[in-house]
Amino acid sequence: MSLAKFRGFGAVLIAICFLFVGNLCAQQKATQKQGEKGEQATKLTLKDLPKAVQTTVQKETQGAEIVGISTENEGGKTIYEIETKVKGHTRDMLIDDKGNLTEVEEETSLATVPAAVQAEIKKSIGTAKLVKLETVYDGKKVMTGYVAVVESAGKQSEVELGLDGKKLPAAK
Numbered sequence: 253m254s255l256a257k258f259r260g261f262g263a264v265l266i267a268i269c270f271l272f273v274g275n276l277c278a279q280q281k282a283t284q285k286q287g288e289k290g291e292q293a294t295k296l297t298l299k300d301l302p303k304a305v306q307t308t309v310q311k312e313t314q315g316a317e318i319v320g321i322s323t324e325n326e327g328g329k330t331i332y333e334i335e336t337k338v339k340g341h342t343r344d345m346l347i348d349d350k351g352n353l354t355e356v357e358e359e360t361s362l363a364t365v366p367a368a369v370q371a372e373i374k375k376s377i378g379t380a381k382l383v384k385l386e387t388v389y390d391g392k393k394v395m396t397g398y399v400a401v402v403e404s405a406g407k408q409s410e411v412e413l414g415l416d417g418k419k420l421p422a423a424k
Contacts, residue, residue, distance in 0.1 A: 296321045296332075304351030305332050312345055312353060342386070357386040357399055365398070365417070372417030373400060380404040380411075388412075 298306060298321065309318075309332075316336040324331050331354070334345045341359035348354055362370055362385055373385070380402035388397045397420065398413040412420040 294323045296323055301332060302349060302351070305347050305349065308347050308351040308353055309334055309345075316343060342384075344386075353391045353393075355391065356389040356393065358389070360385050360387045360398075369398075369415075369417035373398065373413060376400070376413055376417065376419040377402045377411055383408060 298309060298318070301309065301321070309321075313334065313336055316338040318334065318336055319342075320333075320335040322333050322335075324333060330349045332347045332349070334347065336343045336345070338358075343356065343358045345353060345357075346355040362373065362382060365373070365385075365387075373382075377400055381404070382400055383403050384401040386399045386401075387395060388399055390396050395415065397415055398417065400411045400413060402409060402411055412422075414420055
């Protein structure tokens, strides 16, 4: 084998190794993210959902793009999470196995919330960088608070905030 062919073969092997390692890292990151939430999520398609859940999804996602569907087991109950994009921002929904909408989180900007709430959010997240802010609604679409996705020291986390923007106690 000539030196040129050997070098070409070596370059291909190195590229394959990089692809393998990159894929392995991505899988590990996804598993770690899942583990941080303390829940096991299963990816689904619309046709995998119970009929009642499908009906709610079709009603609630009109004009939206469905980005992902997953199921989680929370406290022994099956919850379906529907991730969507509407007019350029995210809107995620939680639906129980009977088709009841239990929660909606809709992306918003800090500038759109009242000034007093902005100040409390800034105070609540401290020096962390605000990555995303979501308005949270209950199943009846009554606003219940905010979720701030923040980044500090290279790690992302969520901070739950009340209607006044004050940090809520961590859920147990």
